[in-house]
Amino acid sequence: MxxxxxxxxxxxxxxxxxxxxxxxxxxxxxxxxxxxxxxxxxxxxxxxxxxxxxxxxxxxxxxxxxxxxxxxxxxxxxxxxxxxxxxxxxxxxVILPGARAAIKSTKNNHVGIIGTEGTIRSNAYTQALQTIKSDIVTYPLACPTFVPMVEKGILSGQLAERTVEEALLPLKINNEMDTLILGCTHYPLLKDVIQESIGSHVTLISSSxxxxxxxxxxxxxxxxxxxxxxxxxxxxxxxxxxxxxxxxxxxxxxxxxxxxxxxxxxxxxx
Amino acid sequence: MxxxxxxxxxxxxxxxxxxxxxxxxxxxxxxxxxxxxxxxxxxxxxxxxxxxxxxxxxxxxxxxxxxxxxxxxxxxxxxxxxxxxxxxxxxxxVILPGARAAIKSTKNNHVGIIGTEGTIRSNAYTQALQTIKSDIVTYPLACPTFVPMVEKGILSGQLAERTVEEALLPLKINNEMDTLILGCTHYPLLKDVIQESIGSHVTLISSSxxxxxxxxxxxxxxxxxxxxxxxxxxxxxxxxxxxxxxxxxxxxxxxxxxxxxxxxxxxxxx
Incomplete structure (x- = not known):
């Protein structure tokens, strides 16, 4: 076809x-x-x-x-x-494929989600995950600074690192997530910076x-x-x-x- | 439903x-x-x-x-x-899901496939891979000793290691594969032994x-x-x-x- x-x-x-x-x-x-x-x-x-x-x-x-x-x-x-x-x-x-990949990846059922305010507000990822598997615990976090940064072409370097580090702080406290969904198609462009910030023990899922x-x-x-x-x-x-x-x-x-x-x-x- | x-x-x-x-x-x-x-x-x-x-x-x-x-x-x-x-x-x-995962995983388009004689003889994996992406180079290998061994419950230990090592020898010579499809649903039960034998630089794809x-x-x-x-x-x-x-x-x-x-x-x- x-x-x-x-x-x-x-x-x-x-x-x-x-x-x-x-x-x-x-x-x-x-x-x-x-x-x-x-x-x-x-x-x-x-x-x-x-x-x-x-x-x-x-x-x-x-x-x-x-x-x-x-x-x-x-x-x-x-x-x-x-x-x-x-x-x-x-x-x-892009949501369900990412959700399914996260369910396949997670060993302990603790999954983080980062996305735009709209995506996080919609609760679509948590809903998609829990529809399939009720006992998935999610840690959703809106990162409103990422998209404008990427659209400006800033994908690495000090500014990118500082912005990502600051945004992800709430995810580093008090949670056991082993999998993090990059719930915005802009974010794979920041993948290296995000992985560096969040640590290698967390598997990143690229919805793309x-x-x-x-x-x-x-x-x-x-x-x-x-x-x-x-x-x-x-x-x-x-x-x-x-x-x-x-x-x-x-x-x-x-x-x-x-x-x-x-x-x-x-x-x-x- | x-x-x-x-x-x-x-x-x-x-x-x-x-x-x-x-x-x-x-x-x-x-x-x-x-x-x-x-x-x-x-x-x-x-x-x-x-x-x-x-x-x-x-x-x-x-x-x-x-x-x-x-x-x-x-x-x-x-x-x-x-x-x-x-x-x-x-x-x-089980073939197409494994093929698609291999295409997603491979960086250099060199993919190994192990399976039963029937599966390897059918050429189904190579066909599935190349239908989607023509330039995938495949290394198919039949491992007829694995299924009877697994059905007997031998999943680890010296006998399993020796059997796997011997069977995989042809795959260790002259190829650049970075991804290996476990093209038989019995094989994930031997995953650790296979990974140990083939080396950590090769990503194993479990069709299961x-x-x-x-x-x-x-x-x-x-x-x-x-x-x-x-x-x-x-x-x-x-x-x-x-x-x-x-x-x-x-x-x-x-x-x-x-x-x-x-x-x-x-x-x-x-």
Whole structure:
């Protein structure tokens, strides 16, 4: 089924999902839309998040996508259910794949979650975890400073380290967590800094890697895997400044993505 | 949807999948059938494997299962396609979850696979891996001595170490694999011995853990998760000797499974 997979995010964080999709599913064409203009979604109301997400989805539906990946935890928390119900294509969000990976990883059932205010306020991770396994104890923590920092391209160095260290302090006191979910697709870009701060005894779960893997499973189950090797271009759209987006994209992908073929980045009018 | 999940295997190997299903999906009731009498399937013909597998499936279908897990790599290699086509319930095998986990894990695209002769001869793992990612290089190796050893309950000690060491020798020469798929559900019972022999630089992928995780995803996507906490008994059936099966089951689960509730083990006449 040689149609593209659509990926949406509030900004550039979803590019970590794209990065993993390219690595784990190199035969699949991707169309990405980042709502950079209105990023971050984290502090917004549920209604606003819903409206903005539907605008992005409507834009991608015009591109004939075969599957939709909501590569944004905040948007997933507030819209996954209704998108799955109303769209005729498979829809995957980033929360459940991360939750399932955490359940597989944890040995003592103590799981930390970091995310935006919106994601943490929604309680979506705790709910997802406990729906599957009641005795999971969660330690949710909002880290509102991370997304703006990443969107500015600050991914390492002293400022990043200090910001992460300060934000994670509450997680270092009085808990036995052995697993920490990076419940925001921006956070894998800070993975090394977060791991250094939280300690090597805690396993970090990247919702981006896990979502790419479940996308692979869903495509296979729905017989939607692209079985023909062919030339294609991934397409990237942003609602914001194309130049700023291009520069961040370059920084995220650097030279480690060997199949970042021709890529068009366009201004999306939604 | 408070119906049980059916799990089949050629013998006791599938109990490693059951162990993970209990851990990752503690609210789900399981019905297991091990074809101990006719184990191992590895050296058998494709026709025999198909006939035996369908006999097991027909037995479990009378138990009103909501999903089928083929917890046997050999049976998966030869019957997954037709089972998925002919049954009206979701069917998951152990090969694709392991393949997807290996693709996620490998950094250099060099992946080893160990399994029974049947599984290795079927080429199912290499096919699954390369369908998704063409440039994966595989090193498949049949280890026919492992299953009979595990079925006898030999999981550690000198004999196990020597057997594993000898079997894995071909994998230690001339290859750069960074990931090794335990392509048989019996093998996780030898995980420590295998890891010790192959070295810590190689990541072991347990098809059992990965299959349990995908079972969780499939239940959720099909809205089949059991949402009510209730008392239930897991049920275990064997085609062979009940006493021998019980003793092996005890050894596999020991006291680490906290929810091995009332369990009935019966002789299955199929």
């Amino acid at each position: 040689n149609k593209p997979i659509g990926v949406i995010d509030s900004g550039v964080g979803g590019l970590t999902v794209v990065h993993e999709l390219m690595r784990q599913l190199p035969k699949e064409q991707l169309i990405y839309l980042g709502d950079t203009l209105r990023c971050p979604y984290g502090p917004r109301s549920a209604d606003e998040i819903r409206t903005f997400t539907w605008e992005m989805v409507d834009f991608l539906l015009t591109k004939n996508i075969k599957m939709l990946v909501i590569a944004c935890n905040t948007a997933t928390a507030y819209t996954l259910g209704e998108l799955q119900e109303k769209l005729s294509i498979p829809v995957v969000g 890697e896990e979502t790419a893997r479940e996308t692979s499973a869903i495509l296979e189950m729905n017989q939607l895997l692209n079985d023909v090797e062919e030339q294609f271009s991934h397409q990237f759209y942003t609602t914001g400044d194309v130049e700023a987006f291009t520069s961040l994209t370059k920084r995220i992908f650097d030279s480690s993505v060997d199949n970042l073929k021709t890529v068009s980045i366009e201004k999306a009018i939604i | 408070n119906k049980p999940i059916g799990v089949i295997d050629s013998g006791v190997g599938g109990l490693t999948v059951v162990h993970e299903l209990m851990r990752q999906l503690p609210k789900e009731q399981l019905i297991y059938l091990g074809d101990t009498l006719r184990c191992p399937y590895g050296p058998r013909s494709a026709d025999e494997i198909r006939t035996f597998t369908w006999e097991m499936v027909d037995f479990l279908l009378t138990k009103n299962i909501k999903m089928l897990v083929i917890a046997c790599n050999t049976a998966t290699a030869y019957t997954l396609g037709e089972l998925q086509e002919k049954l009206s319930i979701p069917v998951v095998g 853990e990965e299959t349990a995780r995908e079972t969780s995803a499939i239940l959720e996507m099909n809205q089949l998760l059991n949402d009510v906490e209730e008392q239930f008994s897991h049920q275990f059936y064997t085609t062979g000797d009940v006493e021998a099966f019980t003793s092996l089951t005890k050894r596999i689960f020991d006291s680490s499974v906290d929810n091995l509730k009332t369990v009935s083990i019966e002789k299955a006449i199929i």
